[in-house]
Amino acid sequence: MKPYLLLLCILFSHIVLSQESESIEERELSAVVVNAQTDKPMESVHVINLNQVVGTITDDKGQFKITAAVNDTLYFSFLGFKSQKIRVTNDMFKFQNTKIALTELAYALEEVIVRPYQLTGYLEIDVKNLPINNAYQYSISGLSVGYEAGSKSPSAVTKVLGAIMNPADLLRNLFGKQPNQMKKLRKIKEDDQIRDLLASKFDREILTELLQIDKVDIQDILNNCNYSKSFIKTANDLQILDAISSCYEDFKVLNRQ
Known part of the structure; x- marks a missing residue:
C-alpha cells in the first residue's frame, strides 16, 4: 500500500503546484x-x-x-x-x-465668493497686488529632470544629505524601508496611460495606491526635499511623481556615498 500512497502524494503535489503556477501566470x-x-x-x-x-x-x-x-x-x-x-x-x-x-458621484456645489482685484489703474501698483503662483516647474532640453521656480532652495541636495546622516529621518525611513515600492517610480513614468492620468489628477489618490504610502508621507517627503508648500499644494500628480522620483534618485546617490 505504501508505494500507492507515495504515488498519490506525488500526483497530488504535482496538481497543487500546477494550479499555483497557473494562478500567478x-x-x-x-x-x-x-x-x-x-x-x-x-x-x-x-x-x-x-x-x-x-x-x-x-x-x-x-x-x-x-x-x-x-x-x-x-x-x-x-x-x-x-x-x-x-x-x-x-x-x-x-x-x-x-x-x-x-458609481456616479453626487457633487454638492458650495457657495463661492468672488473677490475682484482692487485695481487702481496704475500699473506699478496693480502688478504688486496680483497673486503670484510660485508652483511652476520648468523643463530644459537636455536635462532629464525639471526644476521648480519660486521658493525652492538651492540647498535641497544638502538637506537630503543631512537627512541621510540622521537614521531617524523620514526620508531614510520611507525610502530605506520600502525600496520595492520606490522602484515602481520608474515603471510608472514609463507608462504613457498612467502618466496621462496623473497629469489630470490633483488628489494624490492614485499615487498613494501605486506607491502604498499615505498622503501625509508624500507631503513629508517633499518637505524634506525642500519643495515649497505652494508647489506641494497646487502641483498635479504627475509633477508630484517627478518630484518624488528626483528626490529618490538623490537619496540613492548620496546613500551609496
Missing part, C-alpha cells in the same frame, strides 16, 4: 466597464494594474484588455465617478468580458 484579461445606474458602457475609463504597473483605457464599448495575474489589483478611475479597486480572480479569466460597474 500573467495573462491578458478582458472586461467591460459600465455605469452602475444605467448599465451603459463607459468610454475612456482609466484602468491601472497596481501590481504590474501598467495602464490602459476603455474603448467606445467600455471594453479593455490588460496584462494581469490572479490576485492582482485593478484600479478604475473616471471623472465624476467613484474610483474602484477590483481583485483579479480565476473566474475573470474563464468568463471573459466580466462587467465592472462604476
Whole structure:
C-alpha cells in the first residue's frame, strides 16, 4: 500500500503546484466597464494594474484588455465617478468580458465668493497686488529632470544629505524601508496611460495606491526635499511623481556615498 500512497502524494503535489503556477501566470484579461445606474458602457475609463504597473483605457464599448495575474489589483478611475479597486480572480479569466460597474458621484456645489482685484489703474501698483503662483516647474532640453521656480532652495541636495546622516529621518525611513515600492517610480513614468492620468489628477489618490504610502508621507517627503508648500499644494500628480522620483534618485546617490 505504501508505494500507492507515495504515488498519490506525488500526483497530488504535482496538481497543487500546477494550479499555483497557473494562478500567478500573467495573462491578458478582458472586461467591460459600465455605469452602475444605467448599465451603459463607459468610454475612456482609466484602468491601472497596481501590481504590474501598467495602464490602459476603455474603448467606445467600455471594453479593455490588460496584462494581469490572479490576485492582482485593478484600479478604475473616471471623472465624476467613484474610483474602484477590483481583485483579479480565476473566474475573470474563464468568463471573459466580466462587467465592472462604476458609481456616479453626487457633487454638492458650495457657495463661492468672488473677490475682484482692487485695481487702481496704475500699473506699478496693480502688478504688486496680483497673486503670484510660485508652483511652476520648468523643463530644459537636455536635462532629464525639471526644476521648480519660486521658493525652492538651492540647498535641497544638502538637506537630503543631512537627512541621510540622521537614521531617524523620514526620508531614510520611507525610502530605506520600502525600496520595492520606490522602484515602481520608474515603471510608472514609463507608462504613457498612467502618466496621462496623473497629469489630470490633483488628489494624490492614485499615487498613494501605486506607491502604498499615505498622503501625509508624500507631503513629508517633499518637505524634506525642500519643495515649497505652494508647489506641494497646487502641483498635479504627475509633477508630484517627478518630484518624488528626483528626490529618490538623490537619496540613492548620496546613500551609496
